Amino acid sequence: MATKLNPLKPIRVWLTPPGPNPWKVVFLFEELGLNYEIKSFSFADVKKKPFTDVNPNGRVPAIEDPNTGLTLWESGAIYQYIVELYDTDKRLTHEALNDRHLCNQWLHFQMSGQGPYFGQAGWFQHLHPEKIPSAIERYTAEIKRVLGVLDGALAAAKPAAGDGARWLVGGKMTFADMAFVPWDFRLAEVLLQSWDEVWEGLPHARAWHERMVELPSWKRSMEHRARLMDEQGLQWNGVPKGIETFTEYEEKIARGEQ
Ligand SMILES: N[C@@H](CCC(=O)N[C@@H](CS)C(=O)NCC(=O)O)C(=O)O
Known part of the structure; x- marks a missing residue:
């Protein structure tokens, strides 16, 4: 069921695909059927511009809502904002x-x-x-x-x-x-x-x-994740394609190669 106030312009979600936090926000957007777009970038760039201009703390997710002019980071704050503004039927919250x-x-x-x-x-x-x-x-x-x-x-x-x-x-x-x-x-x-x-x-x-x-909303979120991980040459668990096991990946990290 779509909410009454679906944003006219898409809300932009900045994310790096591997970690769990951004998917919390995508899950909410999917469940509410909101208009949003994903700005996917590499985890290696999370502490660099242009993302640090959006979130000076260099962590994903962050959103930019052109309908209100608000830029927001910290997934909990994003949840409260989206629910307050866009869950007009209070489907995922309560009246009391x-x-x-x-x-x-x-x-x-x-x-x-x-x-x-x-x-x-x-x-x-x-x-x-x-x-x-x-x-x-x-x-x-x-x-x-x-x-x-x-x-x-x-x-x-x-x-x-x-x-x-x-x-x-x-x-x-x-x-x-x-x-x-x-x-x-x-x-x-x-x-x-x-x-x-x-x-x-x-x-x-x-x-x-x-x-x-x-829930279809979670399944769709994970389909987006799979596609965006693939786009960056990553396997589902975050290990780059071509590296067989997590142990092999850990050894590369320990040698400072990742
Ligand atoms: N409290 C933050 C945590 C966000 C967070 O730690 N995100 C991870 C990815 S899942 C991140 O950006 N890490 C960057 C880093 O460790 O430098 C939130 O809920 O939004």
């Missing part, structure tokens, strides 16, 4: 004050508790030039703890009438649920575990995540 702030609470938890910790786990597991087991253990434990918090909240949530699905706030999917998908989608890779191991003891969080990745 308390519920809206509970959505914001989960979004802040995603931004401060999930994104940075999952990111550090991935960094120490794959990209850091030294293997530091205590750092890997710390961030792996934090991932499991964060997933446990989500699983507990979902276990306590009232199942929605009809399909019995559990959501974080108010019995329907909101932007707060959607925000967690891109990092959770990468968990097997970050933790180097099978999908069953990742979600062991977390049935509600697993069912919640698996419901969202079945």
Whole structure:
């Protein structure tokens, strides 16, 4: 269902395809059926002009909305802006004050508790030039703890009438649920575990995540990612084509070749 106020001019999303954060924003655009365009560039240029003129912090995503003249970075702020301005039917948020702030609470938890910790786990597991087991253990434990918090909240949530699905706030999917998908989608890779191991003891969080990745909006987002990764000569996991394994890639990074 399209929103009433679909932007007349496309909103530009700056992104580098490999990492999860930009796909959080694309997922929201796709779910709301908004008019947007992707400005894809190389991760090697994230801390360089012209992108640092858009986001001086040199991290993606960032958006430019020609309909309002606003340039915005930090995916959580982008979520709040898009939902406030363009989700006019409140399809992915709530009318009630308390519920809206509970959505914001989960979004802040995603931004401060999930994104940075999952990111550090991935960094120490794959990209850091030294293997530091205590750092890997710390961030792996934090991932499991964060997933446990989500699983507990979902276990306590009232199942929605009809399909019995559990959501974080108010019995329907909101932007707060959607925000967690891109990092959770990468968990097997970050933790180097099978999908069953990742979600062991977390049935509600697993069912919640698996419901969202079945959405056409998520599938379309991942199709865009696959195309843009391919355009930059990258495999799905971010490893350049022609390099067989992550270990081979890690060795190249350690030698300073990437
Ligand atoms: N808190 C930021 C995090 C954005 C972020 O870290 N993005 C990664 C890509 S997924 C990035 O741009 N990294 C650049 C770098 O590490 O220099 C947000 O949610 O927008």
